[in-house]
Amino acid sequence: MLKKNDVVRETIIDITNEGYGVIKVEGFPVFVPDSCIGEVCEIRILKVFSNYAFGKIDKLLEPSPKRITPICPLSKRCGGCSFGHIDYIEECHLKTKAALQTIRKISKIDLDTVEVLPTIPSNKEVHYRNKAQYPIGKDKEGNIKIGFYAPRSHDVVDCNFCYLQPEFFSDIVEVVKKFIEDYNISVYDEIKHMGLVRHLYIRYGEATNEVMVSLIINGRKLPHQEEFIQRLLALPISIKSIVLDYNEAKSNVILGMEYDVIYGEKVIMDILCGNEIEIAPLSFYQVNREQAERLYNVAKEFADLQGNELLIDLYCGAGTIGLSMASDVRKLIGVEIIEEAIEAAKRNASRNEYHNTEFYAGDASKLASDLAKRELHSDVIVVDPPRKGITPEVIDACVTMAPERIVYVSCNVATLARDIALLKEKGYRTTKLRFVDLFPRTVHLEAVALLTRDK
Numbered sequence: 001m002l003k004k005n006d007v008v009r010e011t012i013i014d015i016t017n018e019g020y021g022v023i024k025v026e027g028f029p030v031f032v033p034d035s036c037i038g039e040v041c042e043i044r045i046l047k048v049f050s051n052y053a054f055g056k057i058d059k060l061l062e063p064s065p066k067r068i069t070p071i072c073p074l075s076k077r078c079g080g081c082s083f084g085h086i087d088y089i090e091e092c093h094l095k096t097k098a099a100l101q102t103i104r105k106i107s108k109i110d111l112d113t114v115e116v117l118p119t120i121p122s123n124k125e126v127h128y129r130n131k132a133q134y135p136i137g138k139d140k141e142g143n144i145k146i147g148f149y150a151p152r153s154h155d156v157v158d159c160n161f162c163y164l165q166p167e168f169f170s171d172i173v174e175v176v177k178k179f180i181e182d183y184n185i186s187v188y189d190e191i192k193h194m195g196l197v198r199h200l201y202i203r204y205g206e207a208t209n210e211v212m213v214s215l216i217i218n219g220r221k222l223p224h225q226e227e228f229i230q231r232l233l234a235l236p237i238s239i240k241s242i243v244l245d246y247n248e249a250k251s252n253v254i255l256g257m258e259y260d261v262i263y264g265e266k267v268i269m270d271i272l273c274g275n276e277i278e279i280a281p282l283s284f285y286q287v288n289r290e291q292a293e294r295l296y297n298v299a300k301e302f303a304d305l306q307g308n309e310l311l312i313d314l315y316c317g318a319g320t321i322g323l324s325m326a327s328d329v330r331k332l333i334g335v336e337i338i339e340e341a342i343e344a345a346k347r348n349a350s351r352n353e354y355h356n357t358e359f360y361a362g363d364a365s366k367l368a369s370d371l372a373k374r375e376l377h378s379d380v381i382v383v384d385p386p387r388k389g390i391t392p393e394v395i396d397a398c399v400t401m402a403p404e405r406i407v408y409v410s411c412n413v414a415t416l417a418r419d420i421a422l423l424k425e426k427g428y429r430t431t432k433l434r435f436v437d438l439f440p441r442t443v444h445l446e447a448v449a450l451l452t453r454d455k
């Protein structure tokens with residue numbers, strides 16, 4: 001039986017979808033971060049649970065040719081880049097393999113009957129993100145820390161840069177930090193639920209260069225607000241919007257639902273799939289613009305539009321996916337729960353001169369059922385839900401509307417697998433599958449599945 005501090009000499013046989021290497025010690029699985037398949041190592045056991053254990057490499061005896069030196073000196077402390085030590089193309093290959101395994105296991109669908117197209121890697125491996133959320137904290141000596149949470153904790157590690165983000169984000173972090181220090185602004189303490197500033201949130205429209213800076217506060221007023229604005233505007237960056245977001249809730253949800261625009265515009269603009277898209281403080285927007293375009297192109301190919309369809313886009317956010325297809329359909333209907341995103345979607349439709357669209361704010365379960373009750377026959381339905389996937393109500397409503405094709409865009413293959421299995425029971429067969437990597441170096445992977453109605 002393995003116990004803490006045992007050292008074993010083993011070969012890494014697999015990588016999980018969380019990016020951990022796997023060894024088996026007399027059949028007992030041990031997960032080892034920062035390892036590559038085929039590596040022979042001495043591994044120290046750190047923690048033993050009933051069905052598995054965690055270990056770490058003490059000595060790397062035979063490194064893999066796929067191993068690289070992580071670009072980031074903080075890779076071990078941050079934990080965000082689980083694949084930072086592996087060659088990028090190998091990362092795509094490993095993430096694809098793990099995703100297929102999960103889909104096979106959960107959905108029980110025979111993947112030999114599905115056309116799996118090659119995974120689309122990102123051209124950019126670094127600096128690809130257009131958004132960052134930094135927690136703000138204090139160390140024991142009272143020094144301000146802005147950076148990231150240490151893995152599996154809410155301790156803030158002070159760090160003003162991340163290779164996944166644009167370099168100028170660091171300058172904004174520095175300005176905000178100096179402002180908090182200079183004016184002795186209080187910092188939020190999660191345990192005591194006291195103190196003012198909680199998070200710094202930066203968003204960037206890559207195609208337009210426009211930047212939005214939001215400060216999330218536990219309260220309603222920022223002391224020295226004017227100085228805060230002036231210091232940000234002194235940066236050689238095109239800051240178009242500064243927002244104070246109010247989050248007085250005792251929860252780890254980052255954004256509050258109320259805010260004030262304290263400088264400039266309420267939204268920033270970007271261009272996506274040829275459309276001008278506005279990004280509002282509370283609406284979702286994909287973090288990797290170039291790969292989002294590729295993702296939506298895959299969805300469009302799968303949708304195989306002929307020009308006369310009624311297309312329904314469920315979980316549409318600011319309308320981005322549906323609008324990328326709007327010129328190829330008779331009519332587009334989008335549904336999304338965040339009211340502000342729907343307002344953005346409507347403006348995005350009119351500013352890009354699509355007059356064949358309707359957008360509705362509300363819960364997809366309810367609104368999809370309402371659409372089904374209107375006896376609409378939809379030809380193609382696109383769904384792009386959050387990580388928890390779609391609900392049985394959405395599945396039933398989709399089935400009632402009897403589209404020829406359902407295009408399922410997913411950021412979580414486990415719920416995708418669950419949902420495509422349910423849809424199979426209702427007569428929708430998964431015929432194509434393609435992954436797009438929007439999140440190089442991290443464990444995440446986007447998937448698009450095409451489901452077609454059985455004749």
Ligand code: SAH
Pocket residue numbers: 283284285286314315316317318319320321335336337338341362363364365384385386
């Ligand atoms: N398709 C958009 C957004 C995808 S993210 C894009 O590519 O940009 C998932 C979206 O689902 C988010 O905008 C989120 O606000 C929305 N959402 C979450 N729960 C929902 C629900 N129950 N009903 C409708 N929309 C929901």
